[in-house]
Amino acid sequence: MDFEYWWLLAFPFFFLLGWVAARIDIRHVISQSRQLPESYFKGLNFLLNQQPDKAIEAFTEAARADSETVELHFTLGGLFRRRGEVERAIQLHQGLVERPDLGQEQRLAAQLELGQDFLKAGLLDRAEQLFNTLLPTRYAEAARRALMEIYVQEKDWDKAIAMARALAETSAAAFVVEISQFHCEKAAAMAVEGRFEAARTELERALEVNRRNVRATLLAGDFAVAEKRPEEAIVAWKRVEAQNPDYLPLVADKLLACYRDLKRIQDAALLLKGWLANYPSVDLFGAAFQAVLEAEGSEAAYRLGREELRRNPTLLGLEKLLEAQLYEAAPDARQDLETIRNLVHQHARRLAFFQCDGCGFKARQFFWRCPACGGWETMPPRRLEERQAQAPYA
Incomplete structure (x- = not known):
């Protein structure tokens, strides 16, 4: 193929066309930005500086100045x-939905926002109705997620399971944890009514969905205890070690109570010491210490506390060690030890929290679902003290 010299003229020509197009785009952007009120840019600046109150004032002023700026209304x-x-949000989004000049796509987006407003306000019936109308649209996944949250709040677990399964079919997430937990919620509600057979069926379904659902195993043991079958409960709770040993602290005190009722405290001490050796934990240590104290006496409990404190230094370990020393202390030294233990206890309570990995919410009680962000199994069953891996007085 021969080279034609006139091709050299084409390169500057195309460059000139690109320059002209860029200039046109820049002029368009500048003209568009000039049309926006100055308060709009003030609002953006306040948002960047994390001043939401001033940002709202600026955006409100901008919306009054230009009622056609739909995206500004969404913001x-x-x-x-x-x-x-929420009332102001509802009024604003309701006004958008009712605007006759709004395009179909923007109207659907406004309906989604209005549904979120209703959900936030606790108007679940109105929110459910609105989200159901969005199921045939491109906002179906967001609507299903919101509907699932509504059914969770209403404790309508059958609908929640159905919605989670529908989401699993249309999204990348499998929602295995959520579906399995919904079955556990059904089982717990049935047990309150004394319907243990039906409750156990729900636990089986929960484990079919997620074999690693520790909560289903814990509930199986709880149901056995409620029906006066402690041996069966012990067998169930021992399975937690194979599922996820991080959750053993949640069953340690339950096991100790069952062994105590069966007059088998030595077996409890042996089992809990073995678990503690393999899976160090603050709460597991507390149960093992109590079992050894009852089975073998204060001297053996003191040795266990001293060894565990050296291996895994924690304030709770120090508190238990001081508790063991109290049993052996002379009367004149006991008061001083009691004072020291009380001081350690007060300091330890500052770190005796469970913390959600999703939002950072802290609670003294363990939750399967975070009360703040609503995440399922986002709260590890370990205290903040050992998770932070701090020295006792750090």
Whole structure:
């Protein structure tokens, strides 16, 4: 193929066309930005500086100046909802939905935002109705997630399971944890009514969905205890070690109580010491210490506490060690030890929390579902003290 010299003229020509197109785009952007109110840019600046109150004032002023800026209304409504001013968010999004000049796509987006407002306000019936209308649209996945949350709040576990399965079919997530936990919720509700056979069926379904669902195993043991079958409960709770040993602290005190009722405290001490050796944990140590104290006496409990404190230094370990010393201390030294133990106990309570990995929510009680962010199994069953791996007085 011969080279034609006139081709050299084409390169500057195409470069000139690109330069002209870029200039046109820049002029368009500048003209568009000039049309926006100055308060709009003030609002953006306040948002970047994490000043939501001033941002809302600026955006409100901008929305008044230019009622055609739909995206600005969406931004303002979202800010209202996040700040808890749900009534203002509802009014704003309701106004958008009712606007006759709004395009179909923007109307659907406004309906989704309005549904979120209703959900935040606790108007579950209105939210459910609105989200159901969005199921045939491109917002179906967001609507299903919201509907699942509504059914969880209403404790309608059958609908929650159905919605989670529908989500699993249309999204990348499998929702295995959620579906399995919903079956556990059904089982717990049935047990309260004394329907243990039906409850056990739900636990079997929970484990079919997620074999590693420790909660189902814990509930199986709880149901056995409620029906006066402690041996069966012990067998169930021992299975937690194979499922996930991190959850052993949740069953340690339950096991100790069952062994105590069966007059088998020595077996409890042996089992819990073995678990503690393999899976060090603050709460597991507390149960093992109590078992050894009852089975073998204060001297053996003191040795266990001293060894565990050296291996895994924690404030709870120090507290238990001081408790063991109290049993052997002379009367004149006992008061001083009691004072020291009380001081350690007060300091230890500051770290005696469980913490959600999803949102950072802290609680003294363990939750399968975080009360703050609503995540399932986002709260590890270990105390903040050992998770932070701090020295006792750090």
